[in-house]
Amino acid sequence: MVLLNVDGIECRYGSVNVLEDVSLSVKGGDFVGILGPNGSGKTTLLKSISRVLKPHKGSILLNEADIYSLKSIDVAKQLAVVPQDTSIGFNFAALDIVLMGRNPHMKRLQMESEKDMAVARKVMNLTNIWHFAERPINELSGGEKQRVIIARALAQEPKILLLDEPLTHLDIVNQLEIMDLVKELCVKEKLLILAVFHDLNLAARYCNAAIMLKKGKIFSAGSLTEVLTSKNIKSVFNVDAIVTKHLVTNSVFVVPLSPQKSSPPKKCSIHLICGAGTGTALMKILLDEGYNVTAGVLNVLDTDFETAEFLKIPVTTEAPFSPITEKTHNANLAMISDASTVVLTSVPFGDGNMQNLEAALAALKRGIPTFVIEEVPIERRDFTGGKAKALLAELKRKGAEFVKDQNELLSLLNVSVEKLKIAKKERDRLLDHLKPEEVPKETKKRGKGEKR
Amino acid sequence: MSTDKVESTFLRRTSKWKLILLLLVLALIITVIVSLGLGSTSVPVQDILSIIGKHIPFLDRFIDSSSVSSASEAIVLEARLPRIIAGVLIGAALAAAGVLYQGVFKNPMADSYVLGVSAGAAVGASAAILAGAGFVFFELRLIQVAAFIGALSTMFLVYNLGRVGSRVPVTTLLLCGIAVNFFMFAVVGILEIIAANRLHDIVFWLMGGYSNVYWQDIWAILPFIVIGIVVAFFYVRDLNLLAMGEETAHHLGVNVERSKQILLVLASLITAAAVSVCGLIGFVGLMIPHLTRLVIGPDHRILLPTSTIIGAIFLVLCDDLARVLSTFFATMSTRDWPVGIITMLFGAPFFVFLLKKKKQSYAT
Numbered sequence: 161m162v163l164l165n166v167d168g169i170e171c172r173y174g175s176v177n178v179l180e181d182v183s184l185s186v187k188g189g190d191f192v193g194i195l196g197p198n199g200s201g202k203t204t205l206l207k208s209i210s211r212v213l214k215p216h217k218g219s220i221l222l223n224e225a226d227i228y229s230l231k232s233i234d235v236a237k238q239l240a241v242v243p244q245d246t247s248i249g250f251n252f253a254a255l256d257i258v259l260m261g262r263n264p265h266m267k268r269l270q271m272e273s274e275k276d277m278a279v280a281r282k283v284m285n286l287t288n289i290w291h292f293a294e295r296p297i298n299e300l301s302g303g304e305k306q307r308v309i310i311a312r313a314l315a316q317e318p319k320i321l322l323l324d325e326p327l328t329h330l331d332i333v334n335q336l337e338i339m340d341l342v343k344e345l346c347v348k349e350k351l352l353i354l355a356v357f358h359d360l361n362l363a364a365r366y367c368n369a370a371i372m373l374k375k376g377k378i379f380s381a382g383s384l385t386e387v388l389t390s391k392n393i394k395s396v397f398n399v400d401a402i403v404t405k406h407l408v409t410n411s412v413f414v415v416p417l418s419p420q421k422s423s424p425p426k427k428c429s430i431h432l433i434c435g436a437g438t439g440t441a442l443m444k445i446l447l448d449e450g451y452n453v454t455a456g457v458l459n460v461l462d463t464d465f466e467t468a469e470f471l472k473i474p475v476t477t478e479a480p481f482s483p484i485t486e487k488t489h490n491a492n493l494a495m496i497s498d499a500s501t502v503v504l505t506s507v508p509f510g511d512g513n514m515q516n517l518e519a520a521l522a523a524l525k526r527g528i529p530t531f532v533i534e535e536v537p538i539e540r541r542d543f544t545g546g547k548a549k550a551l552l553a554e555l556k557r558k559g560a561e562f563v564k565d566q567n568e569l570l571s572l573l574n575v576s577v578e579k580l581k582i583a584k585k586e587r588d589r590l591l592d593h594l595k596p597e598e599v600p601k602e603t604k605k606r607g608k609g610e611k612r
Numbered sequence: 613m614s615t616d617k618v619e620s621t622f623l624r625r626t627s628k629w630k631l632i633l634l635l636l637v638l639a640l641i642i643t644v645i646v647s648l649g650l651g652s653t654s655v656p657v658q659d660i661l662s663i664i665g666k667h668i669p670f671l672d673r674f675i676d677s678s679s680v681s682s683a684s685e686a687i688v689l690e691a692r693l694p695r696i697i698a699g700v701l702i703g704a705a706l707a708a709a710g711v712l713y714q715g716v717f718k719n720p721m722a723d724s725y726v727l728g729v730s731a732g733a734a735v736g737a738s739a740a741i742l743a744g745a746g747f748v749f750f751e752l753r754l755i756q757v758a759a760f761i762g763a764l765s766t767m768f769l770v771y772n773l774g775r776v777g778s779r780v781p782v783t784t785l786l787l788c789g790i791a792v793n794f795f796m797f798a799v800v801g802i803l804e805i806i807a808a809n810r811l812h813d814i815v816f817w818l819m820g821g822y823s824n825v826y827w828q829d830i831w832a833i834l835p836f837i838v839i840g841i842v843v844a845f846f847y848v849r850d851l852n853l854l855a856m857g858e859e860t861a862h863h864l865g866v867n868v869e870r871s872k873q874i875l876l877v878l879a880s881l882i883t884a885a886a887v888s889v890c891g892l893i894g895f896v897g898l899m900i901p902h903l904t905r906l907v908i909g910p911d912h913r914i915l916l917p918t919s920t921i922i923g924a925i926f927l928v929l930c931d932d933l934a935r936v937l938s939t940f941f942a943t944m945s946t947r948d949w950p951v952g953i954i955t956m957l958f959g960a961p962f963f964v965f966l967l968k969k970k971k972q973s974y975a976t
Contacts (some may be wrong), residue, residue: 211862232867241863248857250855266849269846294621
């Protein structure tokens, strides 16, 4: 089985260090993802392993032999590279290009043997490109070209495959086909795969180990689940991300959230009455807009509850799958009284969460502006035999603002915030207006008094 | 079943290539024989065959050469044969060097003079003409020796200027070649200014021609050209891989820097040898590889040998034309027409015609 040891390498372009003290030890059967933001040294690491950029310090050992002391042709028998860019000068046929992968196995002046042809045909069938074997390379699409290049690397029959963002030109089906193929080779033929990925979910789906690079140094290395955590993603990519297990693929699944916008805090708090995932998107948006967000009552394990946990939003909670008790209802009312606005999402209502609807009504009675999002008509989400519908109608009568979706809500909220601002300014102006009238009076009086 | 067809066509390529080469060699032989008859005195083909046959061991006893006059024999063997053999060698050399340079530089504008070989040879030759061309050095004329030395030293100058440490980036090399070329031609210009009554000789040398070639010239350049092309043939697959980009070639097991060095030195040696005899013959080194690629495809394994033979045929034909035109215009000038003018005059329009016709497949 092939072994690759990278031992404390340091790479420089001119005087700029692009890799510093990078070490890793991997073997056949490993599928290692190299992750990191742009400019973190991912490609440089692949280049130094493929002998393009000799490290200034440290060593790279292929089966315990220094890779830089081996002959090019001997390395090419064991190590193949799928580069990022795939421009080809002369107009060779696709099969010609794939047959070039046989070069390390051929002697000078030797023509391709039937065995070489058989290998080429096999890898071209695997990559699903045999049907255009005779077509000139420059007449192929970007994705087809990329598959030709991958086939050429496989024709080398390597033990190690280095992939530098191999999927950039491929559509989603081709991406999965190629990665499934690479994964199969990794598992069955014990190939060592080192691949640079930009898509963390693709990495998560195929890799069993990963290295996360930050500014040329290894920030984290180990098994995929150790490396791909929301904490690491936050520190390396500066992006909040939810990392969960995907239900279908059973692989780690990363949902990046857009980078935190630094909109000025509005010092205005909004209480969300939601549940069953109807508030998830809104929580993030409202936080980004600078509102203080609270929510309740939510059952523990509810999607909205998990989102709130992740976003560190204060929530009034109820035990999983339990109806709301009087106690939590009161706690929720207490939370609502601190809020300046209440938003009720299109949550389905059953006997278990009717209190949430009553809480909205209570908020309205206390004079807190209440918005109702009606994305789904109440008839379709009322499981209380009309009680919820009646309450919602009462909300409308009492002056709750009904909106059709999130966007309308946001524009209304912004308007009302603007209005609040104007009102505050107006009040301040009035106060200012009042003050100067009072102050001169006093000075006058004083002046008079002094004169006297 | 079409897939099997693809496989067998590719595997049978070798025999197809051999057939192409065989036909081209035949074409070359026919060209040579026909060319031997052309000129101010025409010699019939059967006479040429008897004259040649007479000089081939074993064959000579079956040939009755009594009908051939000794004058024709002298014309064919002493005047025309060296000139035609020189044409074969020089045409082959320039075309082969062009293939090598275009492959290494991955640049369609590269020709056999890209590293300043032509300019260096021009400086050497011009200086030799000024110094007095009558001087003979090991039976070789001073012009030839000076051109050869000028060509090689310029090539090494460009190579060392373009070198970055142990690596030779092709772009730097290309630019250094262009710069040195301009510089050297400035020197040629100065030499032309001070040449006075020898200016005519320099101008004619620069036009390129080999009408007064001797056997010893041919023996002098033969080893460089033959060995150069044969050794280069060992590196044809490296050229294919270099066309994929140097990094890719490296990943596919090519020792890129070494292959590049060897190929550049070989190409320069071949060109220098050719230029030392013929002066500056344009078009062959640039266009013959292109022309061949249009017809035969980009694979250097077949491109190099076919270009070499086509280059040889092309130059011999151009020289025939030069010879015929010289006899037509003999009343106006006693000079032979330089073949360099013919290659450009007739080669360029033919190439444009072919390019237009096959434009689609050549668009990259």
